[in-house]
Amino acid sequence: MRKRVGFGPGWGSLRVIIGVLIAVWSLVPIYWGIVIAFATPADLLRTPVSLLPQSFTLDNFARLLNGAGLSQSFYMALASSVIQAVGTTLLTLLLALPAAYAFARLTFRGSTLLLAVITVTLAVPVYLVLIPLFQLETSSGLINTQQGVIVVLTSAALPLAIWILRSHIVTLPEDLESAARLDGAGTFVLMWRIIGPLVAPGIVAAAVVTFLASWGAFLIPLVYAGTPTTEPLTVLIPALVGKYSSDYGLQAAAGLIAVVPPVLLVILLQRNLLSGLLKGASR
């Protein structure tokens, strides 16, 4: 039993009230989006609005997923979102894992300097490199391609991923590796077989942070992938009101679909993710 200090009488009900307020703050925007996504156009015009849903229709989703013209744009954007976020996450982990291992375990010539440089790049904001990368992408033909977005998103996510993974590998007992090495495991086998499972919370944290950042990215795809075949959901959805129609039901439905993958990820991996992040945050 953990001892809590200093909670007097009255704390119980205060705690409930604070809990309700916190839930309202966190959930109302999402709740209201759900209400609008499933509402009929007539309901959206009703004033004053009612807090509880007055009707239920799948019409908005049907138009988004089956409607002529519009659904094609929607599916293309959905595919672009998936390709860009998954591609970035995989590439980032592939690059970051070996680097993080090296920084955590090997003292090689230049390691301190390289780690310092990578730490500094954590602080480089995206707008500082926006124009030069635009020029680079234009001259190399990568502009308006999925690869072009993936490379830029990866470079933005890499420093943090290396940092998170490194801080996890550092905490592992070194005896384990020595034992495995005595059994004849090479460095790469060691990394994937022995260290891999132990750093799982760190890998999950790095992967989720990278996925969330690239799934939610807006400025980078806006500049480097503004064509119908390459723009992700984050770029399409704001344009839905104005470009195709002015009905909010459609926009809410598209927004909800865009929210599903990251929200599911956070709910499913909550335990791993938060312990991974708390570990990173506390050092």
Next chain:
Amino acid sequence: MEVRPALQTRTRTPSSKTSPRSATRRRINRLGLLLVAPSALVIAVLVLFPSIRSVIGSFQRYELTDPNRAFNGVQNYASVLADSDFQQSIRNTAGYFVVVTVCVIIIGIVIALWLHSLHGILRAVALTVIVLPWAVPGTVSGVLWSFILNPTGAGLLNSLLKSLHLIGSYQAWLNTPVVGIVVIATTVAWSATPLGVIILLAGLEGIPLELYEQSLIDGANRIKQFTSITLPLLRPAIAIVLLNGAVLSIGLFDQVYVLVGLDPSSVTIAGQMYLYAFRDFNFGFGFAASVIATLITAAISLVYLKLVYREEEY
């Protein structure tokens, strides 16, 4: 195949010509560089060189019709700093920063303290609910809040306040000067609070319980405990949240784009930089604006780091 256990410094290879130590050293050097090289290359090509390119470009003249990029000293900086749109973007950024950080710190501390008092499944569920806004992409968050802030009676906020007789007529929240900034900043705080809670919670969990027990013996009440133990020991965590708020406010783009469009009256420094570069195609101004924004961020970071390290000396 080379010798396997070469990584171990204690490996004994008796009577070899070169010292085993230096051979191992070389191998570790090579292996380390090999493992780091791909990441280092990506970061060099896509982060470091472009950053340097921006700094150089900020001292060059850009004209769409003239391919000649002559150096023109600090002309871009002088023009940008004298531009009333840029000055407005600095004021906007300051406004976003104040509201976002105040909201995140107050709401974040309340939530973190509340979470800290829970345990078991209740805590896990609460944490998931609290972290959810973090998973919502910035533009989608903007869209969700636009439904709430709609200037007509269809907006949730207008509707609620009117039925409670708190407002006489429906308000165009986003298009009112100052109010617009405060409202947008509040929506940004909604997205930024989860990370703040995670950082503050980590800080809270690092405070030794004995301190509270000792203060109980000394007769301190809850408020005294909060002001004399919790708050001072949370200072490093609060500094990180502040720093994060500053970085976020200077680079803020998505929510502003969705809620009010890229209007000079509401964009941040990063938004104004985007307008220079991709609306006016004046890369020189864009470079200068991006360098100024980065310098401000760096200066704020240094101040905070200094504060945090001074705290830890006590």
